[in-house]
Amino acid sequence: MAPDAFTLGGRTFTSRLMTGTGKFTDFGVMREALAASGSQIVTVAIRRVELRAPGHDGLLDALDWDALQLLPNTAGCRTAEEALRVARLARVATGVNWIKLEVIPDARYLLPDPVGTLRAAEGLAADGFTVLPYVQADAVLARALEEAGCAAVMPLASPIGSGRGLRSPELLRTVLDGARVPIVVDAGLGVPSDATQALELGADAVLVNTAIAEARDPVGMAHAFALGVQAGRAAFLAGRMPERAHASPSSPTGGVVRLPDPEVPV
Amino acid sequence: MTRPATLTVNGEARPLTPGLTLHALLRELNVNPSRVAVGVNDDVYPGARAPHRTLEAGDVIEIVRIIGGG
Numbered sequence: 253m254a255p256d257a258f259t260l261g262g263r264t265f266t267s268r269l270m271t272g273t274g275k276f277t278d279f280g281v282m283r284e285a286l287a288a289s290g291s292q293i294v295t296v297a298i299r300r301v302e303l304r305a306p307g308h309d310g311l312l313d314a315l316d317w318d319a320l321q322l323l324p325n326t327a328g329c330r331t332a333e334e335a336l337r338v339a340r341l342a343r344v345a346t347g348v349n350w351i352k353l354e355v356i357p358d359a360r361y362l363l364p365d366p367v368g369t370l371r372a373a374e375g376l377a378a379d380g381f382t383v384l385p386y387v388q389a390d391a392v393l394a395r396a397l398e399e400a401g402c403a404a405v406m407p408l409a410s411p412i413g414s415g416r417g418l419r420s421p422e423l424l425r426t427v428l429d430g431a432r433v434p435i436v437v438d439a440g441l442g443v444p445s446d447a448t449q450a451l452e453l454g455a456d457a458v459l460v461n462t463a464i465a466e467a468r469d470p471v472g473m474a475h476a477f478a479l480g481v482q483a484g485r486a487a488f489l490a491g492r493m494p495e496r497a498h499a500s501p502s503s504p505t506g507g508v509v510r511l512p513d514p515e516v517p518v
Numbered sequence: 519m520t521r522p523a524t525l526t527v528n529g530e531a532r533p534l535t536p537g538l539t540l541h542a543l544l545r546e547l548n549v550n551p552s553r554v555a556v557g558v559n560d561d562v563y564p565g566a567r568a569p570h571r572t573l574e575a576g577d578v579i580e581i582v583r584i585i586g587g588g
Contacts, residue, residue, distance in 0.1 A: 272586075272587060272588025273586035273587060273588070274586045274587040274588045275586070275588075276586060282586070295587060295588050296584045296585065296586065296587055297584070297585050297586065297587025297588075298555075298582050298583070298584060298585075298587075299582060299583065299585050300528040300529070300580065300581065300582055301528065301549055301554055301581045301582060301583050303527065303528055303530075303547055303549070303581070310553075311584050311585060311586055312553055312584050313553075324584065325587055325588065327587050327588070337557060337580075338582075340557070340562045341555040341556075341557050341562050341580065341582050342555070342584075343562070344555045344562045344563060344564045345553070345554065345555030345564065345565075345582060345583065345584060346584065347564075412588070439588075459588070461587075461588030462588070
C-alpha cells in the first residue's frame, strides 16, 4: 500500500503535523520535541540582529535542515509591503524560497488582513516563492489565493497562541470543500483532539507551536499531537457515520425478552 | 540646507562615513555575516556575500537573522 502522503510545493510529506520553533525554553527541548512530533516541516521567524550585542542564536545550526523543510514566516509584518520585504530577506538568509505569509495589522487578536495577504501572495508567487498564506477560514479568499498561485492555504482555528481549538468548523468545511491545494489548519490548536478534529474534517495537515512549547512536557505533547493527527487522518480516510437527529439502536430490535405485563393496580 | 549624511540601520539613524561599503558596515558593526541577511532599500543580500556596494545617504539597511517562531 502506498504511504498516505501529501504534496506541497513539489515535495512529498508523510507527516501531517508541522511544528513551530517559538517559545521553547531551550534548543535541547525543542530538538527533542521536534523529533517526537515527527514533523517534516518546521517554521522559523525573521528578526533584526541586535546591533548592541551582535550574534545569532544558532537556530539554523540546531536542526538538520537536510531532513526538514524550513518554512520561514513573515510574523510581525503589518502590511503587504513589509511581508514582501521580509520574505525576500528570508530567502537570502536561508536559501529557501518557501514562505508562511502573515500580514497581521491587529495586535489584540492577531487576525490576518485578507486584502493585504492576497496582494502579497500575488507578488510573492510571481517572484517564485512557494507561498503558504495564513488567513481566516474564508472559502472565497481561499479560492482567490489558489488562483494567485499559493501552494497551500492555512486557515486559523482560533487566535494565535490562544489554545482555544477549532472554533468555526462549519467555515473550515467550506474552505475544504473543493480546495485544489492542501489546507493546513494553523493557529489556536490547544490539545491533540483539536488537531484530530481538523484532520477528521479533511484538513491535509495542521501547524502547532504554542500548544507544544508551553505544555508542561513539550516532548510528550509533541508525541501526543503526532498521534492525534494520525487518528484524525485515519478517521477521515475511513469515513464517518452519518449524524442523526434521534437515537438509532445498535442492537436488533426483534426478539427482545419481555417480562409479563405488570399488573395494573385497580 | 544640506541633507545630513546618515543611514538607517535596523530602524536607527547612523552617521555615514563617505565611501562606506555594505561589507565594511557589517565589519564595523561586528556582525557575523554568516546566517544573516541584509537589505539595502529594495535589494537583499546574503550576509556572507555582502557586496562592496558603496552606501549612500538615506539608505535604509536591515540586518536580520532566523529565530524561533511559529
